[in-house]
Every structure is written in structure tokens, then in C-alpha cells.
Amino acid sequence: MFSVYLLEDNDNQRKYYKEIVDNTIMINDYSIKVVEASNTKSFYDSFSKEQFGLFFLDMEMDGDVKAGLKVAEFVRHNMPDARIVFVTTHEELAFLTLERKISPLDYVLKDNDSKEIKEKIIKDIELTEQYYQDSIYEKEMTFGYKIGSKYFSVPMKELILLYTEKESPGRVHLESDNREMSFPGNLNSLENKYSNLLRVDKSSLVNVDRINSYDIHKRTLYLDNDVQCDVSIRKSSAVSKLFK
Template identity: 45%
Template sequence: MFPIYLYEDNREQRESYQKTINNTVMINEYAMELIVATTNQQEILADMSQRRDGLFFLDMEIGENEQAGLELASEIRQQLPLAKIVFITTHDELSFVTLERRIAPLDYILKDQSAEQITQKIAKDIKLTQQMLEKTSDQLPEVFSYKIGTRLFTLALADVIMLSTHKDRPGNVTLSTANRLAEFPGNLSAIADKHPSLFRCDKSALVNLSHVQSFDSQKRELLLDGGIKCDVSFRRTRELNKILKNADGDCLK
């Protein structure tokens, strides 16, 4: 089920929005579900740490904090780059701030409209999200995810250059991309099973062969984008040579 979240501190409004969301999903038989409806952003953060995407209806002002929804949206966008965010707010003047923070909301719903207009807009945003999901379901890039503590990070698998382990850091994996270096708990065997397109150079490294610059088969050394180097075991050298030659038709060193 595709998750939907609601962040609203006015009880009457929250119940009204909940009803609209549930009715829209049920009537149209969407594979969606309202997972959390709350005034506590920690409830949303805790649940979304297990997700890759979601539709978020966020009140901008919670209690005395006029930017509570904006702060939550920034965290959502960092953890879930594909998330759909809708602000339900009286603060349309903060729309420029969302541009500065690169939140890229799907919609703004202003509370000074009639209840019927708000209901229609919520339903419209749910339907728009469904249409987006249908259009991209066959086009979505494979995603790589990892956790640090309770936080889930995602990126396109195509952006991964290398995943490696080190003897002095057992139980941890180092991720290398063009603009990111991160370490997280994990093991390469589990990652290799989940992402078979990654090539196992040896027991301590997985690489994305689309980032290969060259391979010196005599030294058994692979040069990747960003100047990243990786040793290749004797057993995997023959297989790697075959893969690379078939990929570009060139003879390797």
C-alpha cells in the first residue's frame, strides 16, 4: 500500500481531512492507505523511516510554531526524495521559503477556502498522485536504500559507484558515489543478493560497472569514476574481462 500521512493539530479539521482521504481512496479503490494522522511529527518520521515514498498533507503551523510543517517537509524531502508533499495552510507567504529549501511541494491548499473546496483539492491531489504512480511504475529507476540509526536514505542504484567493507570496521559498509561518502551497518552478501546487477570484485567490494573507467587485468585493478580504485580477485578477473569486452567490444589491458 502506498502510504499517506496527515499532519494537522486542529482536531475538527484533522477528522474532516481524514474522512476525505479515506473516502477518496475507498471509492476509487486506490492501493493507498492513510497510515498516520497526527499532531506529533515524530510519529510520521518514525513510520516513514521504513518507506521509500509517500503522500504527505502537512499543516504549516502547529501550535505556536508557524513553520512546523515546513521543518517537517525539509526532513521528509531529505529522507524521501520522491515524496509528494501538500501544504494545507493559512501561510501562503511561506511559499517562497519552500523554493529556497527545495521542497518542491505538489500543491498548496489554503485554509481560507470553503470546506467543500478543500475537500475537492485533497481528493484531486490524491488522484494526481495515483496518476503519477501509474505513469512511472514501469519507469522508476532501481533504488538503493540504507539506514543510519532510525533514518532511511535512498538514492538511485545507478548513482552507486562502489560499496566496500574494511577489516577495521566489521559490520559496516562504505558507500561511494560521485557526491556522497557514507558508512552504514550492513553486509555485502545481503546487498549483492538484493542488487544482482552490482559486480562482486572480491569479498570486500561491490561495484557498479557502469562507472568503470578502465581495468588493468595484470594488476587486477579496476579504476572507477571519481578516481576510485578497486582490487579484483584472481577468481573474478576472467569474468570481469568477459563482461567488459562484451559491453564495449574493446580489448582490455
């Protein structure tokens, strides 16, 4: 899920934009949260630092024609992958968005008729939703880790097992088809990030696509490449469900 922010100081316009967003969410059954703000202060108060979001920003607020630009710079700094749309009458300020490296997704001109505004807002939501789904898919297809200042990745289809040992706290051991590696990490964060990784005990995560069989009596999980893994009593039922 991601959030759509509506920053607009005109109550009627903000209500109209929200109606468009709400209807688009309902029709397409999107998992999107809508956040409204009538001024920059309420925007900053409601802003949540997440991985991703779509922002419809009024360019001029409280007599400041660059208020939306300042907000956009804040968003880009705190959420580098955000999608930003300016809703404005100041088309001439488009150059400044390039100069400040804001990279907006779109401009919605308030001078256009309501039908065109509606179509642009709907299209921007649809494009953002598609990008969001594609980015999730891409992240789940590749497992990434960092050693020092360098980043590494393993195709998820090659990953078999991740585990920790008491002798090396704060480090995660990786086993895959082509490599074994140890890197600084935390199993809890990796479990939350990758949906196809299953916790089978307090110190092990397995790639569910690399499971071959499970001995429920021994509580032993058999993975590809002759890799074996113990399963805790608490996790045994979750593992058993994979074979039903």
C-alpha cells in the same frame, strides 16, 4: 502501495481530511495506507522510511508557523521522491518552500470553502497515485545496476538472465541481447524490485518475457539467444504454471 500522512493538530480538521482521503481510496480502490498525526512528535514516531509517500502537512503547529516547513525538510531528506502538500493559512510562506528546496506539490488554503479544499485534496491524491503507477512502470521497463560510483541500465526487454556463482560471492552476472556483465548485487533484492524476474533456483533469475520453452523432465528452461537454465525441484511447478 504508498502511505498518505495527515499532520494536523486540529482534531476536527484532521477528521475531515481523513474522511476525504478514505472516501477517495474506497471509490478508486487505491492501495493506500493512511497515517494520522496530531503533532510533530507523533508524526516522527509514525514516519516510515519508504520509497514514496504523500504528505498533507499543517504549516503552523504549537505556535510555530514554520513547524510544517521543518517537517517537510525532514521528509524531503529521508524520502526524496515524496509528494508534499501544505495545508495552511500562511500563503505568504510559499517563498520559503522554494528557498529550502522543498518543491511542494500543492498548497491547500484553510480559508477556502470546504468544497474547494475537498476538490484539491482529491486531485492531489489522484495525481500522486498516477505518478506512483507511472514510476513503477518506468522502473520495471529498465533494469539498473551500479559498478563503483557509476550507474548503468539495460532495457528490460533485452535482459535474459541473472545468476550468481560460488566462485564470485556477492556478484551478479547479467546476460542480455547486447552485453554480458558482472556487478555487485543480491538476487533477493532484485527479485523483490522487478516483478517480471522469476527465481528458478537459488542462484538464477530469469526474465519471464524471454522464456521459450520448458522441459519438465530435465527441468531445463530454454530462453532466447539459446540460453539455458536449470530449474530446481521446488521451483519447477511455478515455472510450469507459466505455460498453462
